[in-house]
Amino acid sequence: MIIGSVTQPYGDSNLQVLARTLEAVDYDHVDVAAAYVTLGGARDMLQMLEHSLRSRWLTARKRWVVSFDYCRSEPLAIKMLKSAPASHVRIHDGSRVVSQLGVPKTPFHPKAFLLHGGGGHSVFAGSGNLSRSGLNTGNEVGLLIGVTAQEPHPSILAHVKAVQKWYESIWQQADKLDPSLMDRYSGIFDSVPNRSDPVPTDDDVIEHSRQPSGLTPGQLRKLRVCSSLWIEAGKISRNLGKAVPGNQLMMKRLSRVFFGVPVLDVTPNSPLTVIEITFQSHTKSDCSLTFSDNTMDKLTLPLPGAGGPPAYDEKTLLFKRISAGKYKMVIGDEVQKRDWLRESKRVDAAWEMRGGRVWGVF
Known part of the structure; x- marks a missing residue:
């Protein structure tokens, strides 16, 4: 069984728990769902993945579902995630949110990291977004649970699989990040109203x-x-x-x-x-x-x-x-x-x- 906890900033950080888990078990799929992503968060996350996945960095599939809600996600951060090796990005209700200038019908608010492959299956869920503060220094909590191939623990695996099923559902429903959608969002993010009064993120503490x-x-x-x-x-x-x-x-x-x-x-x-x-x-x-x-x-x-x-x-x-x-x-x-x-x-x-x-x- 795999288990861990985050009590940031007093104990292990989100990034430390994820790094330790990736280094201990052979995972070849990383799936992430987060409300928003900042440039500092994207850089820290990708640097951790490259270091922890080691030889699997280039081939491990990476999927990211993030949102345009309230213009908190930074365009360069989204592009950075997409440019990583074997990386794919989708946006929750992206077309509709862009049409409403960043205002969602239903806010997208998960913070979940799913790791799976031949070595086992794990889910880490907590309160931290893909921001530098959320991953490293802010007041955040989280729990990690999973199983290895050697110790499958059927009851735990069933719950992990349920979260994986949820992720597949939101992935299928999310909009593909094509150049047109990215350009439309970048235009809103770079607009005079947004630059005049940007919405705060965790990294603005x-x-x-x-x-x-x-x-x-x-x-x-x-x-x-x-x-x-x-x-x-x-x-x-x-x-x-x-x-x-x-x-x-x-x-x-x-x-x-x-x-x-x-x-x-x-x-x-x-x-x-x-x-x-x-x-x-x-x-x-x-x-x-x-x-x-x-x-x-x-x-x-x-x-x-x-x-x-x-x-x-x-x-x-x-x-x-x-x-x-x-x-x-x-x-x-x-x-x-x-x-x-x-x-x-x-x-x-x-x-x-x-x-x-x-x-x-x-």
């Missing part, structure tokens, strides 16, 4: 901080939802030497949210994440984001003249999110800067830092 950022919860949600961030670089410090242009961009504290980092209270000089930045035809995959000792978020850019522009001083930079952890950088001229400012003002997301530098998202 803000813990108490000793260093107030000056950003409101609503502004932080815009950082998560919007796909482009632009900023006046100002004067860049000569971190590479007095005679060499610098490459460390100082941004307002918690700008990190745009780059997929949770709102956590960390000490100065703490590393936050590493991202990939593409500028023109050059890609640098190890651009570090750090909470600097000056209480600003510090992004290390591609080296000037070696993958980057000759210098960043007094330039206006735009970062466009391509996928989880991957961004395209553009150096804007005055016309582009005016366009970016106008787009940010449309969603009330143009701001000014204490030193006078202007920045925003859209």
Whole structure:
């Protein structure tokens, strides 16, 4: 018999229980049903599956039923799930919800993970969505139950099979995620009304901080939802030497949210994440984001003249999110800067830092 529990954040997390189960038994099918998926949740889930399934990662069938309800699922997160090996995505009542601009007739609210194959059959059900908070850090509970091929336990297997039957039913009823449906949802998600006032998700939790950022919860949600961030670089410090242009961009504290980092209270000089930045035809995959000792978020850019522009001083930079952890950088001229400012003002997301530098998202 297979049994386990989640008492997050005080005990094992959802991701830890799932990883341990996948590593202990040979499963070749992973079926997931969740109300919504965020980019951070998709990345954490897929990284766990790749590590835990090991040689089965490429061939194990993965199915996901998620929803468009209330525009909580992030389009890039859905695309990330679909792009995984042997992965298939369907949307609960997707066409109807899109036609109603994200409002469901009957909300889709399960959080279930079904694992089955030659080694056994298991069901894990709990309260956590496919979000970084739901999988790792939020207050969540869950129970795992299953059987192995060596110990089938008929009564337990009957209940597991009942949940599998339920999953097959919702899978058959859900809409296939074709390009047309994805484009229609992306249009709603990226619309001015949604970017102006995004619906909160579990990943928008803000813990108490000793260093107030000056950003409101609503502004932080815009950082998560919007796909482009632009900023006046100002004067860049000569971190590479007095005679060499610098490459460390100082941004307002918690700008990190745009780059997929949770709102956590960390000490100065703490590393936050590493991202990939593409500028023109050059890609640098190890651009570090750090909470600097000056209480600003510090992004290390591609080296000037070696993958980057000759210098960043007094330039206006735009970062466009391509996928989880991957961004395209553009150096804007005055016309582009005016366009970016106008787009940010449309969603009330143009701001000014204490030193006078202007920045925003859209």
